[in-house]
Every structure is written in C-alpha cells, then in structure tokens.
Amino acid sequence: MSRNTTVSCLTAAPLPFDAATDLEEIVERTVDFWGRRLEDVLPDQPDIIVLPETVDRPSASTFGPERLLEYYHHRGTRVRDYFAEVARQNGCHIAYSAVMFVDGIGQNCTQILDRSGAVVGDYAKNFLVIDENETLGLSYGQRAQCFDLDFGRVGSAICFDLNFDEVRTAYVQAKPELLLFSSEYHGGLMQNYWAYSLRAYLAACVRPPAPSAILSPLGEVVATSTNYFEHVTQTVNLDYAILHLDGHWTKLADIKRKYGPGVGIHDPGRLGPVLLTSESNDFSVTDIVAEFDLELLDDYLARARRHRAEHL
Incomplete structure (x- = not known):
C-alpha cells in the first residue's frame, strides 16, 4: 500500500x-x-x-x-x-x-x-x-x-x-x-x-x-x-522497489496498462534501474512484484555475479 x-x-x-x-x-x-x-x-x-x-x-x-x-x-x-x-x-x-x-x-x-x-x-x-x-x-x-x-x-x-x-x-x-x-x-x-x-x-x-x-x-x-x-x-x-530495466521492459508496460496511476514507474535516465511505487491503497509494491514476477535490482546483480563465476 x-x-x-x-x-x-x-x-x-x-x-x-x-x-x-x-x-x-x-x-x-x-x-x-x-x-x-x-x-x-x-x-x-x-x-x-x-x-x-x-x-x-x-x-x-x-x-x-x-x-x-x-x-x-x-x-x-x-x-x-x-x-x-x-x-x-x-x-x-x-x-x-x-x-x-x-x-x-x-x-x-x-x-x-x-x-x-x-x-x-x-x-x-x-x-x-x-x-x-x-x-x-x-x-x-x-x-x-x-x-x-x-x-x-x-x-x-x-x-x-x-x-x-x-x-x-x-x-x-x-x-x-x-x-x-x-x-x-x-x-x-x-x-x-x-x-x-x-x-x-x-x-x-x-x-x-x-x-x-x-x-x-x-x-x-x-x-x-x-x-x-x-x-x-x-x-x-516508502512503498517502493528498485529493479533494473533488463528483462522488465514489457512487464513494466503491462503493469502500467493494468494499474495506470495506481503505480509509479520512475526512470532517472542513464542508470538502468527504475523506482517502482504503489500509489494505491488496494495493493502494495510487493504484490506487484509477485504478480508480475519481477526481479529486484540486488537479486539481478547477484545473478549476474553467479553467472560470471560459473563461466570463468
């Protein structure tokens, strides 16, 4: 919420x-x-x-x-x-x-x-x-x-x-x-x-x-x-999540189409990550993350580290 x-x-x-x-x-x-x-x-x-x-x-x-x-x-x-x-x-x-x-x-x-x-x-x-x-x-x-x-x-x-x-x-x-x-x-x-x-x-x-x-x-x-x-x-x-654009372009568009002003998606430019917020009293950003199977930024970076270690 x-x-x-x-x-x-x-x-x-x-x-x-x-x-x-x-x-x-x-x-x-x-x-x-x-x-x-x-x-x-x-x-x-x-x-x-x-x-x-x-x-x-x-x-x-x-x-x-x-x-x-x-x-x-x-x-x-x-x-x-x-x-x-x-x-x-x-x-x-x-x-x-x-x-x-x-x-x-x-x-x-x-x-x-x-x-x-x-x-x-x-x-x-x-x-x-x-x-x-x-x-x-x-x-x-x-x-x-x-x-x-x-x-x-x-x-x-x-x-x-x-x-x-x-x-x-x-x-x-x-x-x-x-x-x-x-x-x-x-x-x-x-x-x-x-x-x-x-x-x-x-x-x-x-x-x-x-x-x-x-x-x-x-x-x-x-x-x-x-x-x-x-x-x-x-x-x-303070109901926010940070995720990288990689793998999320289509999902972010789907989220906005479904929830409109009920969600905020802010891109600062030149960075890659975006700030996702719930602007609704009916659902939290955690609900959105689960519904659309979103990967948080730190999880994405951890996956990249693991992939590198596995392929050295």
Whole structure:
C-alpha cells in the first residue's frame, strides 16, 4: 500500500555567543531560537523532522573545548526534552542530533524521538573527527542499526561517517528505507552514492551555507533547501522497489496498462534501474512484484555475479 511519509530537514548555523555568556542564558536562547525555527516546518505536519549535527552547540568560533564541555554538562537533556515535547504536541518524530553524556561517557549521537516524545532510537557517530575524541574526549560509536518506526525503517549517520564504507556496508545489510544524515559538512557526491547504494531515501540535514536535501533511492535529489530558506519538506512514498530495466521492459508496460496511476514507474535516465511505487491503497509494491514476477535490482546483480563465476 502507498506509504506517503512527510520528511522535513530543518537547519541553521550555530548561534553565536560570547564565551563569557551565562550558560543558562545559552540554553534558554537556544530553545527559544529552535522554537521559532520549528514554525517553518510544523505547518506541513511532517512525520519526521531531521535536525543538523550538534544542533544545540554554540558557535565554535567563540567556545573553546573546556567551555563547550561545561555547557554540555550544564545543558544536560533539557534541549532534547524540549524537542521531545514538540514531538508529543505535534504527533511527529524528531531526529535530535547532539553531544550527550551518559554516566560520564560522551558521544556525538542522533536520538530519534517518537510521536509521544520517547527516545526510540539512538545512533552514536561511528567515525568521529579525531579532534572530537582527543579534544572533547568523546567516545566512538560501534553500531550502525535500523529502527522500525510507525511509518518505516530508518537508520542514521553523522557527518564524517559518510567517508567510511564500514558504516555504509553495515546499512546495506540492515536495509533502511530512510537514512537520516545530520551533518556539519555536505558530503557532495557521497550523498547520492549512499542513497543509491543503500536503495534508500536519504534525508540530509546540513549546516548552511551548504543545502539540505532529500534524495531518492536512485540517488537523485528530489527536494532541497535554498539560499532563501534553510529548511526543506518533501513527501516520499516508502512503498517502493528498485529493479533494473533488463528483462522488465514489457512487464513494466503491462503493469502500467493494468494499474495506470495506481503505480509509479520512475526512470532517472542513464542508470538502468527504475523506482517502482504503489500509489494505491488496494495493493502494495510487493504484490506487484509477485504478480508480475519481477526481479529486484540486488537479486539481478547477484545473478549476474553467479553467472560470471560459473563461466570463468
């Protein structure tokens, strides 16, 4: 069945504070700032709002590591608790990305808040920038896992992670439908490659001036923030399958003739694979795959590998 899911990426540059600013004032002004920013996306009634890496960190240009750590300990969970209340009041999920300390152990992590405000997923950045460990004393994350939310299966990655195949291949195996990417840096073509490699939508919430964007499982940008608006919202259909055109030309035509607008068939061009979606409430894309005996892209590629091995 069609699973239309509305995704928002909401970002901003870190707030500038003088290093001597009272820590309680920083917490209060941070909450007030993000409360006003949330009004840019809440009217769209998103299923999930993705925030940038270390969303509540003051500007690094004025805060040294000692003062920054002092702020994190003073802040505690209060900013997260604020976002949890927003999630509860608006019936949405929020991906809160921040440095958090638990039992004295600090990590750069993304915590997924559900529609009740509860933490239902927690991803710690697997590949810290070295200074995060040596200067701030943060610990490396050791897992890349998915969480099954009420709208679909999601995973998370943070900033520098995008450079490392260890994280990417773990998610290839875990098979998220939507990857949440909170970051200080954009990642360039790696965003497109990760989305296509994972066969998953990617919601990239990036600190400006780089744009935030939502990418399809074919690696295409389907929506992006602009120089005027530091947020982007897009509805995506998580009832999808990816298959190669080889062996499917006639079948795809037959599917379209039978179901018309009840199915979506999107060809990005120059790639070979297409995105098949169910746009109906009467059947799922899995039903279509079974009815027309379609071969998913990864199964097709695996068959090609086997054939090569058998004929060497």
